[in-house]
Amino acid sequence: MPLAALFGLLIALLFISAFFSGSETGLMTLNRYRLNTRADKGERAARFARRMLKRPDRLIGTILLGNTFSNNLAAAIVAIITAKLFSNSTAVLITTAVMTLVMLIFSEVTPKTLAALHPERVALPSAYVYWYLRLPLFPFVWAVNLISNGILRLFGVTPEDAAQHSLSSEELRTVVLEAGAMIPQRHQKMLLSILDLEKATVEDIMVPRNEIIGIDITESREQIRETIIASQHTRLPVFDGSIDHLKGVVHLRRAVRLAAEDKLDTESLLALAAEPYYVPEGTPLNQQLLNFQNQKRRVGFVVDEYGDIQGLVTLEDILEEVVGEFTSDPATRIKNVYADADGSYRVSGSVTIRSLNRNLNWRLPTKGPKTINGLVLEQLEALPQTGAQVAIGGYTLEITDARANVIKSARIWPPKTGLAQRKARAA
Known part of the structure; x- marks a missing residue:
């Protein structure tokens, strides 16, 4: 083969090696959240990349197979060129050193740095290449992965482990904080508040028992009417003498209807009252939010280890922990x-x-x-x-x-x- 052809092939192999090196870094450093969003929107390259990243062992096998082959072939061509141009061993050592430096700069450091700085610009176009390249290379990749995965299993590692990693709440907090301008400040505060729900319990936001406003059925009809009219709450507890003798919770709209129809008496109120819902003290707010949803409740009474009512917590109280008080002043x-x-x-x-x-x-x-x-x-x-x-x-x-x-x-x-x-x- 003429020297010009050998040099042309060598340059082409350097570019191929640079492609494999850069695309490997780009695909492995892709932002998975952004990739999923783009894939869900229908971007073909993003869908290809997401599917291949689900089995990183196969993807890495394809990349390394191509990279290793191009590097070895380039080294062989350099040896042929050196043999044709020079005949002494010193020249072989010099050309090997020069070629190592050239490959390190142009086929490793430069493409990997570019891919690390702009992973999407490098990884997504290369996803098309790997998507179609994986088919003819599958037998070779399968054989290599079979051996390498067998070795990994000796150390207790399986390819499925890559899909089992989950972020802790502190890691999620770091993701939200580092998102910066990509997430509006208002939304960022809400996301952080959601993460903080597990750090607070119902006692942190409950209304203390001495401040619970409700309907005492031992009071006169006029006093009960005044309590209903003056109430600013949607639901009122109904109790007999004290909150310790809780009978239920009545919706204000139904109580107002009774008062308007002049049917406000103890029997009518108790008939309208729903069964009270009790919440153990120490329940985290994130868990209580799910409990409210599962039980289809909006009001709960916090009780201690002896069953005594300590306070009242509502769904609105928990939501205000996320979105803030329902006022802008x-x-x-x-x-x-x-x-x-x-x-x-x-x-x-x-x-x-x-x-x-x-x-x-x-x-x-x-x-x-x-x-x-x-x-x-x-x-x-x-x-x-x-x-x-x-x-x-x-x-x-x-x-x-x-x-x-x-x-x-x-x-x-x-x-x-x-x-x-x-x-x-x-x-």
């Missing part, structure tokens, strides 16, 4: 929390620490007590007195109203404003 984003001009916040003692941290970006401790009342009492280790102050993690908390051994309201200074307030008082 930051000043009214949290119930019973009011911002003052000096940077402090007036809060009710029943406000949950979790809601403050989420909406105000605070870092109050969440391990232990769930409300401001419980947090301050834990720090005081004594009965609350109006005017008492405690410092917790850089936050200054002052009791502004304490009655019946319960903190009704408090004022909180975040770290910076709390420091300024203490300095002003010292002056």
Whole structure:
């Protein structure tokens, strides 16, 4: 064969080797989520790539078979060219070193770097080539994979393991955070909130038992009517004397209809009340969301290990953990929390620490007590007195109203404003 033909074939083999090297990196570094999206939209190359990546052993076998063959053939051609041009062993060593450098630069490093930076631009066009190349090469690839998979099984590894890898919640959080501008900020916050549901329990968002508003059937008809008319809730618990004697839950629309027809009595209310649904304390919010869906319920009563009712949780409460409060006004984003001009916040003692941290970006401790009342009492280790102050993690908390051994309201200074307030008082 003429030297010109040998050099032309050598250059062609270098390009073929570069194609196999670059396409291997491109296919293996493809974003699987984006690939699935494009495949679902009907892109042919994306569908080919997705199907081949389901069996990476076969795909890699095809790539390495072509790459190894082109590299070995290129080395053989270099040896033939060297033998025709030179006759001493020194020339063979020099041409081998030069060829190694050329192949490393033009057939390995450059195409692999390009594919790593632009995987879709390299991988998707090459998917057409591999899709049709796999058919004639299948017998060779099958034989190679049979041997290699047998060796892998000796180490306890099977090709099916590639399809069994799943992302943990922390890995999913990293995926969402690193998506950056590809996911709108609003949607990003919602996705992160969904992942956070497993970290919170029903006690973190429940309405405490002393704040549960319901219908007490021991009250007079007029009192019950006023409770129904003044209610801002869709469903009201019905109880006998106290929430511990819960009878059921009645839909407000049905109760209003009874009041309008002047048929509001104990028997009618109890007939309309649905069986109460109880939720064990400690249930994660993500699990409770599924429980509400499976049980077709919207309201649940949180009970402790003794069966005593501790609070009430609703489907809307869990949804607000994902989408935020159903209001766009930051000043009214949290119930019973009011911002003052000096940077402090007036809060009710029943406000949950979790809601403050989420909406105000605070870092109050969440391990232990769930409300401001419980947090301050834990720090005081004594009965609350109006005017008492405690410092917790850089936050200054002052009791502004304490009655019946319960903190009704408090004022909180975040770290910076709390420091300024203490300095002003010292002056």
